[in-house]
Amino acid sequence: MPSQRPTQPLPRWADPDVPADSLDPQGLSRRGLLRSAGLFGAAFAGGALLAPTAAEAHTPAVGDPNLVYLVGDHHVHSVYSHDAKYTFSQLATTASRYGLDWMVLTEHSNFGHARAGGAEAEHREILKARADNRRTLIFQGLEWYIPGAEHCTVFSPPGRHEVELLTRFEEAYDGKLLGYTAGGPDHPDTPRNEAHAVDALKWLDQQRCRGYVDDVLVLANHPLRLGIDSPHELRAWRDAAPEIMIGMEGAPGAQAGAFPGWAGPDSIRGEYVNKPSQNSWPGYPAAAYVTYGGFDWATATVGGLWDAMLAEGRLFSITSNSDVHRVAYDTWRNGDWLPGQNFDNTGRLPDPVNTAEPQPGGDFWPGQFSRTHVGVTRYGYRQVMAGLRAGRVWVDHGQLIDGIEVRVNREHGIGRGVTLGGRLRVRRGEKIVLNVTVTTASRPNHHGEVPRLAHLDVIRGAVRGPVADRDEWRAPDTRVVHTADVEGRAGRYTLRIAVGRAEESFYLRLRGSDGKRNGPGFLGAATDPHGPVPHEPGNGDPWLDTWCYTNPVFVDVVN
Numbered sequence: 097m098p099s100q101r102p103t104q105p106l107p108r109w110a111d112p113d114v115p116a117d118s119l120d121p122q123g124l125s126r127r128g129l130l131r132s133a134g135l136f137g138a139a140f141a142g143g144a145l146l147a148p149t150a151a152e153a154h155t156p157a158v159g160d161p162n163l164v165y166l167v168g169d170h171h172v173h174s175v176y177s178h179d180a181k182y183t184f185s186q187l188a189t190t191a192s193r194y195g196l197d198w199m200v201l202t203e204h205s206n207f208g209h210a211r212a213g214g215a216e217a218e219h220r221e222i223l224k225a226r227a228d229n230r231r232t233l234i235f236q237g238l239e240w241y242i243p244g245a246e247h248c249t250v251f252s253p254p255g256r257h258e259v260e261l262l263t264r265f266e267e268a269y270d271g272k273l274l275g276y277t278a279g280g281p282d283h284p285d286t287p288r289n290e291a292h293a294v295d296a297l298k299w300l301d302q303q304r305c306r307g308y309v310d311d312v313l314v315l316a317n318h319p320l321r322l323g324i325d326s327p328h329e330l331r332a333w334r335d336a337a338p339e340i341m342i343g344m345e346g347a348p349g350a351q352a353g354a355f356p357g358w359a360g361p362d363s364i365r366g367e368y369v370n371k372p373s374q375n376s377w378p379g380y381p382a383a384a385y386v387t388y389g390g391f392d393w394a395t396a397t398v399g400g401l402w403d404a405m406l407a408e409g410r411l412f413s414i415t416s417n418s419d420v421h422r423v424a425y426d427t428w429r430n431g432d433w434l435p436g437q438n439f440d441n442t443g444r445l446p447d448p449v450n451t452a453e454p455q456p457g458g459d460f461w462p463g464q465f466s467r468t469h470v471g472v473t474r475y476g477y478r479q480v481m482a483g484l485r486a487g488r489v490w491v492d493h494g495q496l497i498d499g500i501e502v503r504v505n506r507e508h509g510i511g512r513g514v515t516l517g518g519r520l521r522v523r524r525g526e527k528i529v530l531n532v533t534v535t536t537a538s539r540p541n542h543h544g545e546v547p548r549l550a551h552l553d554v555i556r557g558a559v560r561g562p563v564a565d566r567d568e569w570r571a572p573d574t575r576v577v578h579t580a581d582v583e584g585r586a587g588r589y590t591l592r593i594a595v596g597r598a599e600e601s602f603y604l605r606l607r608g609s610d611g612k613r614n615g616p617g618f619l620g621a622a623t624d625p626h627g628p629v630p631h632e633p634g635n636g637d638p639w640l641d642t643w644c645y646t647n648p649v650f651v652d653v654v655n
Contacts, residue, residue: 108231110475112136123195124538125498126164163471163488163515165499166480168198169462170249171239171317171349171417175445176203176218180421181430183447184221187420187462188229194463194542198233198470198480200251205241205270212443215262226254233477238262239317243271243296244289245325247317250300252309253477261300261309269296285377290329294336301337311481315415316344320384320393321368323376327401328566334405334412342485343412346395346402346645347493348387349419351465353458354636358424361634365390367458379567383618389609389628389643390493390636394569398555398617398624403571406603406648409559411517413484413647416466416491422457429455464542465638467492469499471516487517492644496547496610499535504528504604504649507594519650528595528651530554530604532580535588543639549585550611551626554578554593559601559650575623583611603648613641 108114109123116124127136173180174187184201191199203209203218219236226234236258237251250265252258269292271277276289297314304312316333319325333341348366353359362369366387372380388396395402395414405412431446439445460466471488472479483489490500504520505513507527514520522528537547557574580591595604613631617624628643 110136125535126166126197128499128535161473161515163473163483165469165471165490166197166233166475166483167195167463167467167469168200168233168480169196169417169466169468170200170202170235170237170251170315170415171345171419172199172201172462173203173239173419173421174201174218175447176209176443177239177421178204178206178208178439178445181428181445181448182420184225185228186448188225188232188234191462192229192232194461196232196463198235198477199462200235200237200249202237202239202249202251204239205266205272206439206443207273208438208440208443210266210270210273210443212441214266214443215259217443219259233480235477236262238266240265240296240314241270241272241277242316242325243269243274243276243292244286245271245293245329246319246322249315249317250312252312253481255310257303257309261303261312265296265300269293269299285326285375290332293329294332297333297337297341301340304340311478312340313481313484314341315413317419318348318366318368318392319344320380321348321366322370323372323380323385326377326379326567327404327569330401330405331566334410338410339485342487343414344394344402345392345417346414346491347391347416347466349417349460349466350421350458351390351418351493351638352424352460354631354634354638355424356635356637359458359634363458363634363636365631365636365638366392377567379569383630386630388618388630389613389641390638391628391643391645393618395645396628397619398576398627399557399571399574399619401569403555403557403574404563404569406605407557407560407571407574408562409601409650409652411487411648411650413487413489413517414491414645415468415489416493417468418460418462418464418466420459420462422455423459423461424457425454426457427451427453427455465493467495487647489516490644490646492642494543494547494610494639494642495537495541496608496642496644497534497549498537499533500606500608500644500646501533502606502646502649503531504595504651505531514649516647516649519652521652521654522598524599524653524655525597528598530593530595531590532593532606533588533590534582534585536586541639545639547610547642548583549608549644550581550583552580552582552591552606552608553626554580555605555607556595557603559603559652570619576625576627579626598651598653601651601653603650605648606646608644610642
């Protein structure tokens with residue numbers, strides 16, 4: 097019986113009738129990955145490649161499947177957010193032009209948003225955007241004001257109750273609507289606020305488990321921007337619903353917010369311009385409130401908060417995204433209100449107007465600078481979510497590399513071992529090998545330059561299990577254990593790195609850089625000899641300081 101054709105056209109990069117020289121760099125890279133995985137052309141077009149089974153959608157990776165990495169952005173705002181500017185059509189069209197395969201529209205919860213129909217009002221336009229941009233998977237989501245903390249992306253795949261889920265969740269659990277975000281009696285550290293956030297995640301997980309929606313995922317946004325996401329809250333969210341609360345933004349949006357001469361002398365990449373407040377968790381140092389190579393301090397600090405969570409032996413993923421509200425140097429302004437209208441009574445901004453003059457803004461378009469790469473074995477909404485849940489994720493800025501493949505195995509192991517997000521079970525004393533295949537940037541990025549990877553760091557951390565102090569943000573046994581100098585290397589190459597004997601359980605993760613800005617890490621050169629460093633305020637050209645990070649691979653030692 098012939099294979100059933102897909103319900104939507106093939107993406108251009110997967111269509112053999114589209115010439116390779118007409119593809120953008122991301123499309124060309126993904127076509128190469130499809131070929132190497134044996135999924136190009138007719139194989140990719142098969143109906144069986146469009147959606148995972150229920151078991152695949154909810155089971156973490158334990159092996160090393162053939163993966164194709166789809167590029168996406170889980171944090172995008174439109175005219176349905178009170179502080180944004182663009183229509184769904186503008187966002188979807190531009191995201192496609194910049195090479196995105198999937199995106200999540202995440203509108204701010206707001207009184208006007210909720211009163212004017214919120215998710216239901218958006219949905220009509222989202223359906224049109226999906227129909228008009230069928231090569232891009234467009235999720236509908238919400239940016240949740242976490243009671244007593246920062247924001248989260250919440251989203252589910254298209255299907256029954258996708259709108260009702262967001263509407264019910266916003267009404268019952270949004271911290272802004274409930275007044276659970278300010279100081280005084282509603283201080284973010286109050287037990288009531290923290291308990292309500294945990295209840296919210298448990299409620300979402302219940303809707304997934306009982307089949308009200310096919311799936312749902314949650315990711316913490318810009319976690320250290322205000323310093324109000326404490327370590328114990330991050331752990332509480334993860335523990336409350338580990339199948340849906342899967343990680344955090346390793347790098348925030350607003351990466352164009354510190355172009356020299358553009359946003360002011362105090363501007364910082366990511367718009368991390370805050371200081372500790374009465375609402376901040378007091379255990380964070382002042383250095384936590386800025387970005388490092390554009391990445392959040394929690395991720396960029398080797399031996400820091402992200403590593404402290406990984407050292408417990410549980411996957412917690414990172415992402416990178418645009419958080420697009422207003423693009424730097426863009427010429428569109430917000431449209432004009434009709435008499436008597438405002439966001440509170442419409443829930444939607446007027447369509448923007450092109451002025452032909454640069455307008456204020458600190459963002460990039462989705463896919464223009466920040467990319468989250470998710471490994472899939474099939475093409476579809478649920479498969480992207482399955483890849484995120486499994487931790488098959490790496491991120492980069494400025495199109496630094498076209499691809500990276502990571503496999504960890506025994507020195508003389510059978511097969512290719514495990515990949516990102518996976519777990520390799522070994523006996524104590526076995527020798528472990530890390531194989532990393534890098535595909536360097538093949539074409540100019542969206543700044544007009546061909547990026548070059550200068551070095552690749554291997555970061556290793558011991559797994560010691562749950563911590564006694566839930567506010568511990570250090571992982572003292574995590575450090576850079578190997579640096580590969582790859583300056584000048586081009587094309588596709590593989591590094592085989594001996595990791596040594598596995599005497600205790602551990603994890604490995606990778607970090608790469610263009611080599612233009614680095615220095616001793618926050619916890620010292622012995623831990624991280626050449627990590628990302630903060631830029632001078634007001635002088636943070638993001639194209640001159642680009643990095644890539646991978647999710648971890650765990651090695652579990654058994655006797």
